[in-house]
Each structure stands twice: as structure tokens, then as C-alpha cells.
Amino acid sequence: GENVEQHPSTLSVQEGDSAVIKCTYSDSASNYFPWYKQELGKRPQLIIDIRSNVGEKKDQRIAVTLNKTAKHFSLHITETQPEDSAVYFCAASGSGGSNYKLTFGKGTLLTVNP
Amino acid sequence: KAGVTQTPRYLIKTRGQQVTLSCSPISGHRSVSWYQQTPGQGLQFLFEYFSETQRNKGNFPGRFSGRQFSNSRSEMNVSTLELGDSALYLCASSLSTSGGGELFFGEGSRLTVL
Numbered sequence: 323g324e325n326v327e328q329h330p331s332t333l334s335v336q337e338g339d340s341a342v343i344k345c346t347y348s349d350s351a352s353n354y355f356p357w358y359k360q361e362l363g364k365r366p367q368l369i370i371d372i373r374s375n376v377g378e379k380k381d382q383r384i385a386v387t388l389n390k391t392a393k394h395f396s397l398h399i400t401e402t403q404p405e406d407s408a409v410y411f412c413a414a415s416g417s418g419g420s421n422y423k424l425t426f427g428k429g430t431l432l433t434v435n436p
Numbered sequence: 437k438a439g440v441t442q443t444p445r446y447l448i449k450t451r452g453q454q455v456t457l458s459c460s461p462i463s464g465h466r467s468v469s470w471y472q473q474t475p476g477q478g479l480q481f482l483f484e485y486f487s488e489t490q491r492n493k494g495n496f497p498g499r500f501s502g503r504q505f506s507n508s509r510s511e512m513n514v515s516t517l518e519l520g521d522s523a524l525y526l527c528a529s530s531l532s533t534s535g536g537g538e539l540f541f542g543e544g545s546r547l548t549v550l
Binding site: 323356358364365373413422425426427 | 535542
């Protein structure tokens with residue numbers, strides 16, 4: 323089955339700096355890669371996603387890149403703000419029956435220091 | 437539009453007991469997934485239902501089961517509870533019928549097994 327590795331597990335940056343979180347996946351048939359943000363005590367919420375036919379996607383200060391050959395994808399947050407502090411999860415889902423299942427990384431705790 | 441509703445929010449059980457958790461998806465969403473969230477393992481997929489059919493199941497023992505009703509509401513059951521079952525159980529619904537769509541999570545049911 324699919325396996326998703328996420329690094330780093332914790333990340334601390336100064337306000338205004340950029341933050342990068344990286345994930346690798348094992349199933350070359352995976353074709354959907356979302357990122358979820360979970361603030362302390364809250365539910366996970368989708369912040370951006372990318373499909374395998376796209377190499378990069380941006381939404382204001384957030385961008386995701388996908389390298390299908392290397393089977394890795396990354397989340398980039400620019401001009402970080404204290405409200406970006408949260409746990410970020412990457413995930414992957416495949417084709418066929420695996421399309422109905424998201425495999426998550428173990429999360430990255432991002433702390434943005436004012 | 438109401439979000440995903442999970443009940444109960446908190447519950448305490450003892451080893452050997454069983455528990456049933458309930459999830460009401462967003463109106464119109466027919467796909468419901470369940471995830472177990474623990475500090476060390478992140479979000480782990482339990483199962484996914486669509487139109488009362490289980491389309492995929494994660495790597496959990498048979499003590500974990502679920503079902504979906506004709507109104508898309510879903511329940512999951514854990515029998516013969518073990519200490520390691522203590523976790524936050526998250527339900528998520530999706531508008532996507534073919535997988536690979538945004539998951540809308542509930543606030544979760546926090547289970548403590550003593």
C-alpha cells in the first residue's frame with residue numbers, strides 16, 4: 323500500500339521567513355496530493371491540493387510543487403505569519419480502489435515566531 | 437450549510453467495552469471516511485463509505501467496523517476496547533463520488549480507554 327513520509331516533524335521560523343515542508347510517497351499510481359492544516363484543538367482543513375498532471379500550484383502565499391519522477395511533493399509558505407502556526411499534513415491518494423483512501427504523513431508542527 | 441457533526445465529542449470507556457461513534461455528513465455529501473488520529477501516528481485511514489457500501493478499508497483489526505445508512509449518516513464501532521484505542525476519531529465527508537476530492541472533517545470524537 324501507499325506510504326507517505328513527511329519532513330521535518332517540527333519547523334520553527336521567524337515571521338516573514340519562508341517555510342518548506344517535504345513529502346515523499348511510494349505508490350507511483352498516486353494522483354492526488356492535498357495538504358491539510360490543523361490548528362491546535364481544531365479540525366484539519368484543506369489548504370491546497372495538486373493533481374499528478376500539474377507540476378506546481380499557487381494560492382497567494384502558499385504553493386505546492388510535485389515531482390512525479392522522484393515521487394515527492396512540497397509545500398512552500400512565503401512571508402509566514404503567526405497565524406500560520408499549526409500542524410501541516412501532506413497526503414496522497416491513488417487510483418482504483420485506493421482513490422477512496424487518503425494516506426497522510428505524520429505531520430509537521432510549524433511555529434512562526436513573531 | 438451545517439458542517440460535519442460527530443457525536444459524542446468525548447467519551448471514556450474501560451478495556452473490553454465497546455463503543456459506537458456517529459457521524460452526520462454535510463448535506464449532499466455521500467462519501468464518508470473515518471480516520472484515527474494519535475500524537476505519534478498522525479491520521480490513519482480506517483474506512484470509507486459511499487452509498488452504504490464500504491469502498492476501502494485501512495489496516496485495522498476486525499474489532500473496528502463501520503456502516504453507512506441510506507441518509508449518508510455513518511457509524512463506526514470498536515469492540516473489545518484496548519488501551520491503544522485511545523485516540524481522536526475523525527469523520528470526514530466529501531462531495532466527490534470518485535475519490536480525490538476535498539475532505540471536510542468533523543471536530544472528532546475523543547475516546548479514552550482506561
